[in-house]
Amino acid sequence: MRVIILEDAEAVAQRALSFFDRMLRQKPDAVLGLATGSTPLRLYEKLSEGCQAGDLRFSDVTTFNLDEYIGLPAGHSQSYRQFMQKHLFQHIDIDPGRTHLPDVANLSFDRGESSLRCEDWQARGAAYDQMIHAAGGIDLQLLGLGRDGHIGFNEPGSSLASRTRIKALTRQTRADNSHFFASIEQVPRLSITMGIGSILQARQCLLMATGAHKSPAVTAMIEGPVTARVPASALQMHPAAVVILDQEAASGLQHRDDYQDAETLQQALESLDH
Ligand code: F6R
Numbered sequence: 001m002r003v004i005i006l007e008d009a010e011a012v013a014q015r016a017l018s019f020f021d022r023m024l025r026q027k028p029d030a031v032l033g034l035a036t037g038s039t040p041l042r043l044y045e046k047l048s049e050g051c052q053a054g055d056l057r058f059s060d061v062t063t064f065n066l067d068e069y070i071g072l073p074a075g076h077s078q079s080y081r082q083f084m085q086k087h088l089f090q091h092i093d094i095d096p097g098r099t100h101l102p103d104v105a106n107l108s109f110d111r112g113e114s115s116l117r118c119e120d121w122q123a124r125g126a127a128y129d130q131m132i133h134a135a136g137g138i139d140l141q142l143l144g145l146g147r148d149g150h151i152g153f154n155e156p157g158s159s160l161a162s163r164t165r166i167k168a169l170t171r172q173t174r175a176d177n178s179h180f181f182a183s184i185e186q187v188p189r190l191s192i193t194m195g196i197g198s199i200l201q202a203r204q205c206l207l208m209a210t211g212a213h214k215s216p217a218v219t220a221m222i223e224g225p226v227t228a229r230v231p232a233s234a235l236q237m238h239p240a241a242v243v244i245l246d247q248e249a250a251s252g253l254q255h256r257d258d259y260q261d262a263e264t265l266q267q268a269l270e271s272l273d274h
């Protein structure tokens with residue numbers, strides 16, 4: 001795992017931008033995995049600015065988002081489809097037909113009942129994994145980190161081999177996300193999320209985490225054991241995982257000097273290519 005520690009959230013966004021910039025220059029038809037939440041907002045602004053300035057092109061790019069809420073009315077302002085539209089897609093030259101989020105149409109429990117059978121619910125996740133596979137797999141997967149160590153909506157206890165499927169959100173995650181809603185009661189209880197096994201199939205994973213409130217999860221993810229209690233710790237098993245942190249999120253790490261030394265070497269090696 002490559003750990004990059006920078007001064008603040010702005011520097012984290014700028015560094016994450018450089019990974020996208022490099023990917024799009026190397027592979028203009030890259031398949032990108034995207035996340036929602038607060039953390040990537042500044043990155044999305046920078047990607048939008050880069051596109052508007054003519055430095056970045058998305059016309060041949062395909063995207064797959066990590067997750068989507070179940071149970072919000074179509075077009076709801078807090079659906080992740082609307083989030084992506086508002087914060088990224090409408091500002092860049094991407095083909096809307098190449099932007100994908102898990103299909104949650106008609107998935108809802110009405111008084112505890114669904115018009116769809118259980119197998120129809122489960123088929124949605126498998127269909128999403130199949131679409132990613134058919135697109136050639138994800139080249140660069142962006143990730144945020146939940147305070148409880150989740151990635152996507154893979155909450156603690158999720159199988160490290162899990163595939164895209166329906167998951168219940170924990171109370172903590174619903175509370176954390178409630179600032180986007182009028183009240184916690186309005187935060188959906190269910191989602192479809194890419195599984196941890198699905199995420200690990202991306203050719204490169206790029207996790208951003210900023211702020212002191214993420215520090216315990218960051219420390220557990222990087223320096224703790226690989227465990228389903230901390231889903232993000234599965235990234236220790238990924239051959240090309242990069243974690244970009246600000247000082248606050250990195251404040252609990254014990255081996256900061258080692259990460260810094262490794263990063264200095266990494267940058268020296270990368271400069272040989274220029
Ligand atoms: C969002 C997602 C989540 C968030 C995580 C952090 O698509 O998959 O795992 O990345 O909850 O959220 P923020 O960035 O709001 O702290």
